[in-house]
Each structure stands twice: as structure tokens, then as C-alpha cells.
Amino acid sequence: MDINNHQQTETNHESAEKAVRVTGVRKNFFLVSDGQTESLTTASGKLYRQADENGLFPATGDWVRLTDGRITSVLPRKNALSRGASGRQGKKESTPVRTQIIAANLDWVFIVCGLDRDFNLRRIERYLTLVYNCGCTPVVILSKADLHESPEPFVQEVEEISFGVPVLPISSVREDGIAALAPYLGPDQTVALLGSSGAGKSTLVNCLVGKAVQATREVSSHVGKGVHTTTTRDLIRLPTGGALIDNPGIREIAFWDVDDGTDSAFPEIEAWAEECRFSDCTHTEEPGCRVKEACRTGELEEGRLESYLKQKRELGYLADRQTKSADRIEKERWQWVAQEMKQMKKRG
Ligand SMILES: Nc1nc2c(ncn2[C@@H]2O[C@H](COP(=O)(O)OP(=O)(O)OP(=O)(O)O)[C@@H](O)[C@H]2O)c(=O)[nH]1
Numbered sequence: 001m002d003i004n005n006h007q008q009t010e011t012n013h014e015s016a017e018k019a020v021r022v023t024g025v026r027k028n029f030f031l032v033s034d035g036q037t038e039s040l041t042t043a044s045g046k047l048y049r050q051a052d053e054n055g056l057f058p059a060t061g062d063w064v065r066l067t068d069g070r071i072t073s074v075l076p077r078k079n080a081l082s083r084g085a086s087g088r089q090g091k092k093e094s095t096p097v098r099t100q101i102i103a104a105n106l107d108w109v110f111i112v113c114g115l116d117r118d119f120n121l122r123r124i125e126r127y128l129t130l131v132y133n134c135g136c137t138p139v140v141i142l143s144k145a146d147l148h149e150s151p152e153p154f155v156q157e158v159e160e161i162s163f164g165v166p167v168l169p170i171s172s173v174r175e176d177g178i179a180a181l182a183p184y185l186g187p188d189q190t191v192a193l194l195g196s197s198g199a200g201k202s203t204l205v206n207c208l209v210g211k212a213v214q215a216t217r218e219v220s221s222h223v224g225k226g227v228h229t230t231t232t233r234d235l236i237r238l239p240t241g242g243a244l245i246d247n248p249g250i251r252e253i254a255f256w257d258v259d260d261g262t263d264s265a266f267p268e269i270e271a272w273a274e275e276c277r278f279s280d281c282t283h284t285e286e287p288g289c290r291v292k293e294a295c296r297t298g299e300l301e302e303g304r305l306e307s308y309l310k311q312k313r314e315l316g317y318l319a320d321r322q323t324k325s326a327d328r329i330e331k332e333r334w335q336w337v338a339q340e341m342k343q344m345k346k347r348g
């Protein structure tokens, strides 16, 4: 697509600068909206260069500064859903991990889980961890509630593992429970949808928008010329005034991205762990393990402990891997220095 032919964000004649929101990110261009008009634009060369240093590059949901029709900076983010996000960032000993921002400035993240074969408490726990880890606020949406006489038992099961997170059963096909989502979809609220393939995300989006946006992704008439129907947007405006972000990146978010957010997803286990005899108790074989005792007394379900331990193991593995690669980089650097010195001596 030739961007130059495109009416460049109606380069405002009064002021050449304005803040707009990124509604879609494609390989070489961005779709931005000022709330009225949606248009295509590119990022300034400087922004590309800076992104290499600070990793701050426009993502869907970002507010950006537009100067003469091009994105020149990304405004500070409230939060961001990202792959490779880790609580380790910001800690001194951290290995910088390049994170890929999938969606920014979110008020809520809907964890969509179907009440069919998709229903899996352990997976919901993982998603909760991931969402907490990104500094976002989760809401669990149990879709396809129409497949059951009552979704209540499922709601209770999820509530037991989600500690105060709203758990809302819905049916997009029958439009049941949709009204309960209204408090999260009001003006100025942005929601990202997370959930495995087939969970019912697209169907929910279409239900909320009131038409099949996800299938057809029509571009409305007031959108700038040159934006063809092939240009998909990731941020969808809702009739309620809110915005929904549903993009492939979010759909594919992998669990290994999750770091030590386990504290928030398993608060009761962390609390019992405080009472273990050994402070470094692994809650497996040790005597005086309060967590194991909780399993014996029935206070804690064995499956939940397994899930917790599995997460801990995976996180440990990830941390290990990151440290190793940092060590290797350091080693390689010294090898290079040593070689250079040898060369210099030879020459010298
Ligand atoms: N019974 C019932 N089926 C539903 C409901 N919502 C979605 N489905 C069905 O579930 C299947 C998957 O729905 P999608 O909306 O495409 O799921 P998705 O999460 O967008 O899946 P991906 O696009 O692969 O990420 C489709 O066959 C839908 O018709 C619902 O409320 N009730």
C-alpha cells in the first residue's frame, strides 16, 4: 500500500502536533485514531532508532505524539500486556529481556474461557498470573454458558482460585450475561481479550459491537481514503464508548512469559509457606511443611499445589536460562577482548 498517496492524518493546519491512539500495528505502518478519524501513518526515523535503545515502540493501545502526520514519540504507558514481561525487569540483577508489547494502556484484561472442553482451572490460573505480572487487572469471562443448565458450579470453581476477581458467565449466542460486562466497557475504558483459540473471543466481540466486525472488519466510511478492508484494526470501538483490543499477538501469548507472579495467583499457598519450618521449603518432602499439611487436611487441593509447583519450576527454568545467556554474552565479550589483545601484541 502506498502510504504517500494516503491522506496523511489530515495534517492539521492549525497545529502540526497532536496526540492520537494506535488502533493497529502492521509491518511498516500504523493505524491511528483521534477519536473521529482513523488514518494510516508511519513512525519517524528517530523513533525507530530510539526503539532500539529503549524498546519503546508504538503498540496497539498506545497514545502517541503525531508531528506533521508522523509518529514521533510514545506517551508514557499506564501498563502493557507483553510477552517476555517479567517482574525481574527493574530489579538490579536483572538480565534485560526484550519484551514484546502486545497491547498498552489497559483498564481490564478479559480472560475468556469457554464452558466446553476449553474449561481449565489451571489455564485460568496461568492467565491470571500473566495478567497480574503485566500490572493489569483481570476479569474472568466464562463463555458459552448456554451449554449448561446453570453455569453456577463453574463460576464457583473459578471463584475459589481467583480471589475476588469478577467471574462472569456469558453466552454470546443468546446474549445472556452481556449486560454484566457494561461496567468494564464504558467510555474511556480499554479491555484486552485473552484466551485460547476457540474460547469464543470473536463471537463476543461481534456480540458487543452488534455486528460481525471480526469476520468482515469493515472500514467505516469516515475512515481516511486508502485504508482498504484488508487493513484490520486491533482496537475496536464499542457502542458503549469503550474499546476492545483483540489481536493475534494476545491470542498466542505463551505461558513461559510468566515470571514470578505466582504470589498473586496463589496467595493462600504463599501464606502457608510462611509457616513452613524451613524458609526455603520446596513443599515436597520437607518435614514441618505447612503447605503439605494443608493438602492432608483438605484445606488445599492437591491439583492446585501441583499447578503452583509446576509454575515455580518453569519460572526457575526461565530464570536459569536468562542468567546463562547473560553469562555466555559476558564470556564471549572477554574472548573477543583477549583475541584483540593478542592481535595487538603480534602487530606490536
Ligand atoms: N454455544 C455457544 N457457542 C459459542 C459461543 N460463543 C462462541 N461459540 C462458538 O465457539 C466457537 C469458537 O468461537 P470464536 O469466537 O471463533 O472463538 P475465538 O476465541 O475467537 O477463537 P480464535 O479466533 O481461534 O482465537 C465457534 O464455533 C462459536 O460459534 C456461545 O456463547 N455459545
Ligand SMILES: [Zn+2]
Pocket: 273, 276, 277, 281, 282, 283, 284, 286, 288, 289, 290, 291, 292
Ligand atoms: Zn513447605
